[in-house]
Structure formats: structure tokens, C-alpha cells
Amino acid sequence: MFASLSDSLDKTFRNLRGVGKISEKNITDALKEIRLALLEADVEFTVAKTFIEHVKEKAMGTEVLKAVKPGEQIVKIFHDELAELLGGDQVPLNLEAPARILLCGLNGAGKTTTAAKLAGRLKREGRKPLLVACDLYRPAAIDQLATVGGQVGVPVYTPDTSESDVVKVAQDALSWASNQTHDVLIFDTAGRQEIDERLVQELQRLHSFLTPGETLLVADAATGQGAVSVARHFDEAVSISGIILTKLDSDARGGAALSMRAVTGKPIKYVGEGEKLDQLFEFHPDRMADRILGM
């Protein structure tokens, strides 16, 4: 849609050249265009505003005004800043013993699938993961994890279907695993809305019991303006250590990546790009910046 963001900016400047000198006001107009592009990519309103204000200084540099293609130049500056912000302090997962990874997120974001993908990935890297089913709400959630766990060849700790206390499940799983050789435990949890206090408290109880080395927020790449509320609430509740962005195989522009990164300061660790269980990949900030700017 915006494959032409830099083209249209170039055109704006070309038109302006006809009438005279490019002024600060002209740059401001160009920034409006960039703002629109960010909003159309679903970057949250205030995040887009802050980001543009932050990059404005650089965009106003004289090299832009003198450039043959000032539009392209401006987009490049924004692109690089965006990639920088998205990438930042990318670090590998903390798998120091006792390695525990807790996955959380909204309903249907892709947690269970991602749990299996991550387990498969860690197994390929030579680890011995164990999946633990802590979703006691969704019908057949335990069956689902057992199935996908089986598909990646990773054992799954499944609680009794009558169990209703997640902390108890986690406790049982830990004591069972203590006689096993697993070196990393991945906990799948029920989906919940970030404003549902009761369910968020349940997650908090599980989190404080486990004290996981990684608490990852699993989020759909097509998330809209609510991305900020989601990321902020989960981060406040369980202090997330990173984000996994799912369903990036769709054509969503993925502005939620910037929104979530900006408000939590937490890195994006992986991206899911398909329903197949080997489709969990490293995050490439550069590609994500291209995508958000529609390039």
C-alpha cells in the first residue's frame, strides 16, 4: 500500500522545489505523511507521535534538504531509527538453571503453538525441554499442547482435567521434573484479556511462584491500537522479559511491534511465521522496519 511512501514524499518535495526553498514547514508536512504511514501500519497514536518527535531533529538536518531525493532520505532516516529502536538490546534467552519460560498473552494470540515451536527449537539446539500445560480454561487446551508437543518430540506434563489451580499444576510439574533430566521448562498459560483482573491475578500468582528466567508476551502481529494497553498491563503484572510476535506470515503491517517495544522497552525475541511447528524465527529489526513503513 505504501510501497510508495518515499516516492510520494519525493513528489511532495519536487512540487515544493518549483515554488522555492524547502523550509522547516515543508519538512513538517513530510512528517505528517510519515505519521499517516505509521498509523496505517497500526502503530499506536502516542507512540507514533513520540517517535516522530524524537527523529524530527535528524530529519531536519541539512543533508536532507540538499539531497537529490529528500523523500527517500527522510524515509531512510526513519527506517534506520525504527530498526534501531526495534532491535536495540536483543539478547539470547536466559536459560540459566533452573530455566523456566512462561508464555502469556491475549486469547488466541498463538501461545500454545509458540510453546511447541520454541520447545522444538530449543531441542534442535541440544536442550532437553519439557512443556507444561497450565491452561485449565480453554476446552481441549491440554490435548492441543499434548498433540503439538508430540509433533515436535518434546514431552508434555499434563495435569488432571479436574485440576483447577494453576499454581498447584506448576508445583506438581516441578516436583515431577526434579527426577527427570529436563533442562528447560516451558509453561503454556490460558489466554486472557489484559483488563480482566481476575485472570491477570491468576497469572501473577503463577509468575511469582515460578520466578521464571523468561516471561514472554506472545502477541499477534495484526494487533491494533490496543497493543500499548496489552503490553503495558502484562508488563506491569508479570514484568515481561520479551515479546514473541506471531502470524507474521499474514500481510499485517505489524505496527504493534513498535508500540509494544516502545512502551515496555522489552526486546522482540522471535517471530512466528506460519502454523507449521518449525516456523519460529529470529527477529530481524531491519525487515520489520521495512514492513512497518510499507517498503
Place this chain on the structure above:
Amino acid sequence: NRFSNTAEIDWDDLEASLVAADLGPRLAMSLVEELRDLGRQITADDVVEITRQHLAQRLPPDLPPPLPPSSDKPFVFLIVGVNGVGKTTTCAKLAHWLQRRGSLTYLAAADTFRAAATEQLLRWGQRLDIPVITGPANADPSSVCFNAHQQAIRDGARYLICDTAGRLHNRHNLMEELSKIRRTLAKQDPAAPHLTLLVLDASTGSNALQQAKEFHKASPLDGFILTKMDGSGKGGVAVAIHEQLGIPPRFLGTGEEPADFALFQRARFLEDMI
């Protein structure tokens, strides 16, 4: 409201709240223009009310429940959408909603692909006492729909609701599969499926419009259902979908319980939105 008690209308703030509701920046901007053009006819006290009125013009009036014309064959719903939006849960809730009106309703578990999708629908069926017709894992979803349709006709069911696997709208082969399901359903009743509904997640941003466009191309839609309205998402993209594609919102999902389901009501939707 937060706009009243101020001397002047804060147009930037209004635009921000419209964008925050996922209305999309272009629609938000053009709406603000439209309202500014009203000049003195709009004040800080009534800006919210008038904004709602202008939004209402872009949404359909409340439609009667999509109940079937009398026929000896079941009224068939085909439920479609991208991954994880809430299709299976919505099928169960819709079945419950219809069954409470005293009509025998069947569910077809035509997601034979996702892990434990059939078990998920079966659990719902057990819980709500609704028959679920299933097929083996990885079976052709069309054949599951065909068998379910046959049984529903034979047993005199009033409704059949077909759950389908999540599929991204940019996967052409998966979208093709929907056409095949439609053709298969039409074999036993040329009017089936009677109602094809797209399920959309209220937390989705502008991509929901893209989803609606592509699903509509592959399998003409009679409406859509917005789920997870109990979350912080406002589902404002519904306005753009109706305005641009003419597809009406039909139901809202408001939670994970069977009763968390209601007919779309324009006024209430807009009150929650802004």
C-alpha cells in the same frame, strides 16, 4: 464526557480517540473534517453525541436476527476467519443462542487440521448439549460438512453451524478450500450455506479490513462477528468494513462463556467506542 466542560472542542483529542478505537487514520481524519465543517452547529457539549451520529450513518441499522425462512432443510451457517480469532468458541455460542430459542442445532467440526480442534468443539457440544459431527484428523473438511449436512437433514435439525480451520486471507490455496466447502454444501441444498459469517477479533487493527476484503472475494460474506469485545479493543474497523464493503456486523462476542454473545446493536457499540 471528557470533551464537555471545555470552552472549545479539542479536535486533535477527538481524532486521537477515534484512531485509538481502530477506526483507521483516514476515516478518523475525514470524520473530523466533516464535523469541523459543522461550525457553530457543534459544541464541546454535544461533540461526542454528534460524532456518534455521524458514525452511525456509516453502520447499518439494527438488523433482525438472521433466522431462516421456513424450509424443510436446515439453515446452514458457515463460519470463517483467520487463526485464533474465536471461530470455534463463536460456533458454540451461536449454537447455544439458537438452541435456547428452541431449535435443534447441529455443529460440524470441519477444522480437521489444527491440533485438538475437533476435541475443542466436542467439549463445547458436551457442555451445551449440542450434537457435534466430526471427521477423522486431516479429513477433507468438505466431506465433514457434507456428512454433517446429511445427518442434519435426516434428523430434521433446524440449524447447522460449520466451524472451519483458521486460515490467513493471503493464503490462496486455503481460501480455495472455502469454495469447495460451499460447493459441497450446495449439493444437498442449493441454498446452502445460507449465511456465511466472518469472525474478526476486536483487538485487530487495520488488517481486519484486509481480512474482510479477501474472505469476501473467496466466499461471499453475509456479515461478520466481532469477538473479544470484553477486552480493550473497540473494534472500530467495523465501521470501515461496512462503509467500504457493505458487509454488516451481526453479532458480538463478549467473553469466554456461552452466554457472552449478543446481536450487534449500533447504538451500544458506538457508546462503547467513543
